[in-house]
Structures are given as structure tokens and as C-alpha cells.
Amino acid sequence: MLDLAKRVYDHSFRIDPIVRSLLDTDFYKLLMAQTILRRHPAIETTFGITNRTRRIRIADEVDAGLLREQLDHARTLRLSKSEITWLRGNVFRGQGRILGPEFVAWFETFRLPDYELAVHDGQYELTFHGPWIETTMWEVPALAILNELRARAVLRGLGKLDLQVLYARAMTRVWEKIERLQKLPDLSVADFGTRRRHGFLWQDWCVQAMAEGLGGAFLGTSNCLIAARQEVEPVGTNAHELPMVYAALAEDDGALAAAPYAVLADWQEDYGGNLLVILPDTYGTTGFLANAPDWVSDWTGIRIDSKDPIEGGEEVIRFWQARGHDPRDKLAIFSDGLDIDEIERIHARFHGRMRIGYGWGTLLTNDFRGLLPDGKLDPVSIVCKVTEAKGRPTVKLSDNPTKAQGPADEVARYRRVFGVGEQEALPVLV
Amino acid sequence: MLDLAKRVYDHSFRIDPIVRSLLDTDFYKLLMAQTILRRHPAIETTFGITNRTRRIRIADEVDAGLLREQLDHARTLRLSKSEITWLRGNVFRGQGRILGPEFVAWFETFRLPDYELAVHDGQYELTFHGPWIETTMWEVPALAILNELRARAVLRGLGKLDLQVLYARAMTRVWEKIERLQKLPDLSVADFGTRRRHGFLWQDWCVQAMAEGLGGAFLGTSNCLIAARQEVEPVGTNAHELPMVYAALAEDDGALAAAPYAVLADWQEDYGGNLLVILPDTYGTTGFLANAPDWVSDWTGIRIDSKDPIEGGEEVIRFWQARGHDPRDKLAIFSDGLDIDEIERIHARFHGRMRIGYGWGTLLTNDFRGLLPDGKLDPVSIVCKVTEAKGRPTVKLSDNPTKAQGPADEVARYRRVFGVGEQEALPVLV
Numbered sequence: 001m002l003d004l005a006k007r008v009y010d011h012s013f014r015i016d017p018i019v020r021s022l023l024d025t026d027f028y029k030l031l032m033a034q035t036i037l038r039r040h041p042a043i044e045t046t047f048g049i050t051n052r053t054r055r056i057r058i059a060d061e062v063d064a065g066l067l068r069e070q071l072d073h074a075r076t077l078r079l080s081k082s083e084i085t086w087l088r089g090n091v092f093r094g095q096g097r098i099l100g101p102e103f104v105a106w107f108e109t110f111r112l113p114d115y116e117l118a119v120h121d122g123q124y125e126l127t128f129h130g131p132w133i134e135t136t137m138w139e140v141p142a143l144a145i146l147n148e149l150r151a152r153a154v155l156r157g158l159g160k161l162d163l164q165v166l167y168a169r170a171m172t173r174v175w176e177k178i179e180r181l182q183k184l185p186d187l188s189v190a191d192f193g194t195r196r197r198h199g200f201l202w203q204d205w206c207v208q209a210m211a212e213g214l215g216g217a218f219l220g221t222s223n224c225l226i227a228a229r230q231e232v233e234p235v236g237t238n239a240h241e242l243p244m245v246y247a248a249l250a251e252d253d254g255a256l257a258a259a260p261y262a263v264l265a266d267w268q269e270d271y272g273g274n275l276l277v278i279l280p281d282t283y284g285t286t287g288f289l290a291n292a293p294d295w296v297s298d299w300t301g302i303r304i305d306s307k308d309p310i311e312g313g314e315e316v317i318r319f320w321q322a323r324g325h326d327p328r329d330k331l332a333i334f335s336d337g338l339d340i341d342e343i344e345r346i347h348a349r350f351h352g353r354m355r356i357g358y359g360w361g362t363l364l365t366n367d368f369r370g371l372l373p374d375g376k377l378d379p380v381s382i383v384c385k386v387t388e389a390k391g392r393p394t395v396k397l398s399d400n401p402t403k404a405q406g407p408a409d410e411v412a413r414y415r416r417v418f419g420v421g422e423q424e425a426l427p428v429l430v
Numbered sequence: 431m432l433d434l435a436k437r438v439y440d441h442s443f444r445i446d447p448i449v450r451s452l453l454d455t456d457f458y459k460l461l462m463a464q465t466i467l468r469r470h471p472a473i474e475t476t477f478g479i480t481n482r483t484r485r486i487r488i489a490d491e492v493d494a495g496l497l498r499e500q501l502d503h504a505r506t507l508r509l510s511k512s513e514i515t516w517l518r519g520n521v522f523r524g525q526g527r528i529l530g531p532e533f534v535a536w537f538e539t540f541r542l543p544d545y546e547l548a549v550h551d552g553q554y555e556l557t558f559h560g561p562w563i564e565t566t567m568w569e570v571p572a573l574a575i576l577n578e579l580r581a582r583a584v585l586r587g588l589g590k591l592d593l594q595v596l597y598a599r600a601m602t603r604v605w606e607k608i609e610r611l612q613k614l615p616d617l618s619v620a621d622f623g624t625r626r627r628h629g630f631l632w633q634d635w636c637v638q639a640m641a642e643g644l645g646g647a648f649l650g651t652s653n654c655l656i657a658a659r660q661e662v663e664p665v666g667t668n669a670h671e672l673p674m675v676y677a678a679l680a681e682d683d684g685a686l687a688a689a690p691y692a693v694l695a696d697w698q699e700d701y702g703g704n705l706l707v708i709l710p711d712t713y714g715t716t717g718f719l720a721n722a723p724d725w726v727s728d729w730t731g732i733r734i735d736s737k738d739p740i741e742g743g744e745e746v747i748r749f750w751q752a753r754g755h756d757p758r759d760k761l762a763i764f765s766d767g768l769d770i771d772e773i774e775r776i777h778a779r780f781h782g783r784m785r786i787g788y789g790w791g792t793l794l795t796n797d798f799r800g801l802l803p804d805g806k807l808d809p810v811s812i813v814c815k816v817t818e819a820k821g822r823p824t825v826k827l828s829d830n831p832t833k834a835q836g837p838a839d840e841v842a843r844y845r846r847v848f849g850v851g852e853q854e855a856l857p858v859l860v
Binding site for chain 2: 212
């Protein structure tokens, strides 16, 4: 039983490094890494950090020495025996191991590769160069380190009672959200909050609270280490980096247009009939669905990650119906900046019309908004994205142009190839 | 730094007896005991517990064996050397010790006397017979034991996370009250919450929170042990038992009518120009003030404890004005079932018109209302009152007939002697 306030007050590097295991990452990174290892391990890539909340000058808040210390510590980590055993033990229902022996053997000897750190205009430029299979593994620990260091810089100035009250309020807030979730029929919700969490210990507490408060309605956590420790399911799908790298590798416009479906074809081969959840928005959901081969509509579900969730939900229902499926057999996973109000709104609209899952991230594991003056603990929108593959820039269009990425000429080409017209810009909170 | 949830989860008799020191009592008990020791130590008295919240059957909730164990443990306690030193060190500003050498010498060898325990209709009948100087010392520990045992019986059924959330919510609630108090100009507030506290550890936390949140506006705590540990001031005035025993000792109606003033005369002699706060409601405030000799109006303050506070405040202002005093030089202490709404209401009415102090009790140290189903942790109104002195029944009329006490014929006689007419019954929450 953990005394959060005390532990935070006593924080020291030895007791609480930010990343304490290579399993302290999201399950989907391992799923994607297995596919990458099998198919494209050696492609040279660059990943880089971007803070979309520009007004927050993170380099002014977080000491560079402490940042290096945490990044360097993460590079010393290797899997322990029990962690390897846990990895091997993860099976699909009666259908064999999720992570095969080749992947586990590779992961056993893996260490995080080197990084480059610079500062520009108050923001850290943290970049990772190297084979895709290595750089991809930095995404979650790098984000978790930056976010937690930012919180620790603020917490360092607080007294014991301030810390007690702070965590009391934050716990009360999480629990009140859980009590509202308890009222939603047929709920399925998972923790997706590793990368932007307030801290590891806090995420761990949130997972315990969700498990205790929601029982079977809590599907599990994306965080492998917490899943292993708390004996809950690790959960995950896949992310934009797969279509982004596949697209960058395309040699012509025809191959580019086909790239998002090539990703799914590979994934389907790697994971059999399991884990079949489409992330359709990398180059615009509407065009993706319109041009999708019919086998894509056979997949179990679709993740709605950058479009207004009501609009996005109605769109996938129309898609499934048009392709001759009953949406009630299908799964929509909502995962974009969710909070309790949004979850209730989505549930009121779609419950009973299709299966629904919620991947709840930042506002589960980092909702300290307003608990300190000047929003000092309010979350920021930091991402770690692949920016180059095989010497070519990667591009993301998204359904929300606020989340788009890539050089202007390449963005224009992608918009043309994928037939993306006007898009509505939505604010990005987290 | 204390992890309340963990400590409560691990509760065991050895680590956390409910009463852990003879100083774990209210300062006014020591002040009154010093006067009793000096003037009436040997008067035979009976004190007894009454639960005014009859619907709560405490004997069904609290195991009699556990109750005896805690009472017996309290009887083993003696003052430690450092506690004696602390007692000796309490001084009026430059005017010598509050507790004189005779009293400290008596207290050094004191142990709590025996008790009688029976059960009637779901309520404990817990009585203390013996010399007034001994029985009076049981009031606060007996109440604290019953209240905390009741809470522990409920907490025993909770899991770790439930406890964490419970205390997180309770801390959040206390802190939100403190934030509202911070807005009140010229605030003076003290903790009077020992007897009906949720638990010792919780009261201790509340005092820390008040000290940290309110600074100089927090006068201190009535609890001597917490005052000594936290280095805040012990605070206290006097209670109904003094006029009740003095009244019972009166040999005729004339002596009875004079008894409440005889108490004050003795008190004034014992404490010089200090601690001069009148508790006027034992036999009705209105008659007390009307018949008070002029020297009574020279006292610093009046405690308003059973009348509607707005009405009571206006009444003392009229009293001081009628006796030629400026109320702005005078102090009114409000101490009856206060909570934040009531404090704000009183402050809005009287700030600037007289000096104001708040003795905040149960709803500071035991506001767990609604935090568990069925109000399982809601506070109850248990009191421990002197019921007999020198073989005669004691009587209390109060300004609120719900709080009256004594045999019907004696109550009638007192009402006649003190000229008490119709009274308005107010609900008693705590």
C-alpha cells in the first residue's frame, strides 16, 4: 500500500527513477515492434519529440542535466528473467503466444539506443536515429520521462501537507470519474495513459482504482509493467508510425495510396484473427474508408482518434452498413483526448448501436488541472513521432489538421494522393 | 509524514490504542480540574454517557470486549516526564504558570478511576462514580474511545483502495473548508474536536492542515497532546459541569440562583485576569445575563453554545451595550455544532461588531458524512455529563431544550428559580 505523498516527497533517483523497466511501455509498441522486427528491422529512421503546447517552455521548466540522467538511466535497463517469462506467457485465447520466440529473443538483449538532445526556443529537441526496431522503442519512455520531470520540478517546491492535499484531491477526482463510469451500461474502458502520465506511481494507482471500481468493465492497461504487476490484461492496438513509415517507403503515388492497406495486410498475417483494429485516420478517415478493399471491413474494429467522436462514430457505422455488416457486431475504440464528459456523451449516442471501447489516456493518468496555481500541473500535448524513414520525410495528415506533420510539399502530395479536401481544425488539449 | 489509509488498514492495538496519553484530552478539563482540585476535590459525583442520537444503536455497532480493552488501556496511562514538563511550561503572557505546582503534582500520580459498563436498549451505559477530581477526567477519553471504536468497526470492513479514497475525500473536504476560511477577515478559529473526532490520527492531521492553511488565524487546539506535539497553543475555556455541580450543591433556592455567578467568582480568583470567558447557557442565557452582577460584564468574552448563533450574538451585544461596554472590545466564542456555512453566516453578521472566535469541533474532526453508504461514518451526538453530585441529581436547562438534562421535578424547580419561560427546540446534529 503506497503513500503517494510521502513517496513523492522523498523522491530520489535511487528509489524512483522515472522509467524502471523496459516493460514500462505501451503494449502496442511491442506488438508493432514484432511486426517491424519481422519485416523492416533495419530501415533507418528518425524519431523526434514535439511539444504541441508551444506556450509551455519545457526546457525552462525541466533541467537538462536531470533529463539526461533519466534518459541515460533508461538506456541501462534490460529485461529481467521474470519480465521475459511474463512476455512469453501472453497468449491469445487458446491461439498461441502473442509475442513469438524470435521477438522475445531479440527483446532479451535489447537496450535503448543513443539520443541527441538540443534546446531551441524553450523546447527540447530530443531525437533518435537508427534502425526502426530500436528507435521505435524510445517513444513511450521519452514521453513519460519528459512529462514526469515536468511534474517533479513543480512538486519539488511543495511541503508535505501540500502534497497530501494535492494527491487527496487528485484521488477524489479520479474516483468521482470512476463513479460516473460505473453508471454506464456495457462499459469497456482501458488505461492508455502511460506516455503523458503524471508519474509512474500515479498511473499505477489509477489502474488499481479502475480495476477495483469497475471490475470487468475495466479491460486493462496499455502499460506492460503495470499489467504484469497488477495482474490485469495488457491492451493495445497499433499506431500511426506503421502507415507513416510504409508510406515513406512507397516508390510512387500508386504505392503510396496502397500503403495504409499494406500495413493492415501485414498486420493481419502477423496476428491472425486477433488484434484486428484499424487506425484509419493517418491520411484521412473518409478517403481511407471509401477506398478500402472489402477485407478491411471484415476487421473487428476501428479506432477513432482525431475526428470529432460523434461524427467519427456515425461515419464508421455508415461504412460497416454500406459494406453489409451489422455495426452491433463491430467495435469502435475512442481514444482521442477523452475525459468523463466526453465518454458519457459518446456512450449516450452510440450505446446499443455498435460495440464501444474507450482508450482513456492523459485525463485518466494526468488530470491535475487546476490543482496548483497557474495551471502548473496541467498536462501538455507532447508527442514523439517518426519524422524520417530511409532518408525520406514522413507525413501525417490526420482528420484534424492541428495534428498534421511533414514538409509542406510532401503534405500537399499526400493530400492529393489521398484525396483529402477541407478539414475541420479541432483544438488539441492532450 | 503519515499515511492515514495504511495506518488505519494496519490498525492494531499495540500501534494505535485510541487514547495514548493522559494529555490526549481537552485543555479545559485541566483548567477545570485545577479549580476542582483546589475547591471541591472530594465531592462524590457520577458521570454518565448519553447518546442523543438514539436511532444509532452503538452497542450493536461496537463490541463490548473492544470497548473494555480500550477503557482498561486508558486506565494504565500515566504522564511521562516530557508531558509533565510541557504541563509546567504553559504560561499566561508574562503572568506565571497556568497550571500550578499543586495541580501538576496531583496529575503526576493520577490514573483514571474505574468504570461501570452495561447495555440498555442498544446503548452503552458507561458510568463513573467517585470524587469529582477523578470522574471529571473520564469525559473526553470515554467519548473519544466510543466515537473512534464506532468508526473502526466500519473501517475494518474496507479494502486498501477504499480507505485511500475515503481519506482522500475527507482530506479534500477539510481543505476546501480551510480555503473558504482563508477568505474570512480577522478570523480566529480553534480546534475543539477531540471528543467526537473520527480518530486521533485524523484529528492530528486536521490540526496540521489548519495550522498550515490558516497561519495566525488558527489559534490552536483544545487537545493537549496534539498541541504539545505540533507545537501549537492549547486552548480552552470551561464547561457546564462547573455550574451544574455548584447548583447541585446549593442548599436552597437562593443559593441555587447564585450558583452560576459563584462559579465565575471562583474562576476569576483562580485564573486572575485570564481565561475570562463566560459560558452563560446552563440555566438559560437570557436570565443569566439579566441577573448578572456588573463585574460579570467586565469579563473578556461569552461563549454561545446552545442558542441560535445569530440570536445569541445579538443578545450578548445588547448585554454589553446595556452595561456600558463597547462590544468591539469584547469576544464572542461560537462553539455549537459549527460547520463552514455556519461560520460564514456568523462572520458576515458580526464581523466588525465584536471580536469573534470559533471553537470548531465535530464537523472539523469528524466530517465523513456521506462518504460511506447508509451514513455509516456520520457523527453521532454522544455526551458525557455529570449526573449526580453529593447524592443529588444535577440539572442542565440549556437554551435548547433538546440538550436539557435532569429529573422532571428538578428541571421544573430550576426553571422556576432561573425564570426560564418558553424555549425553542433546535435539532442537535453533533
